[in-house]
Amino acid sequence: MNDIGQAQIVDCQICCQPIELTVIETMDGEFEIIARTDDE
Secondary structure, three states: OOOEOOEEEEEOOOOOOEEEEEEEEOOOOOEEEEEEEOOO
């Protein structure tokens, strides 16, 4: 399964707020994970 470019919503176990996680591939072939909360 390829999750690159897909967003996934998970609940934070500490603050119980939903967090959106996105995995992207950079131009040099590395992977970056972006985490955002609903209030960002």
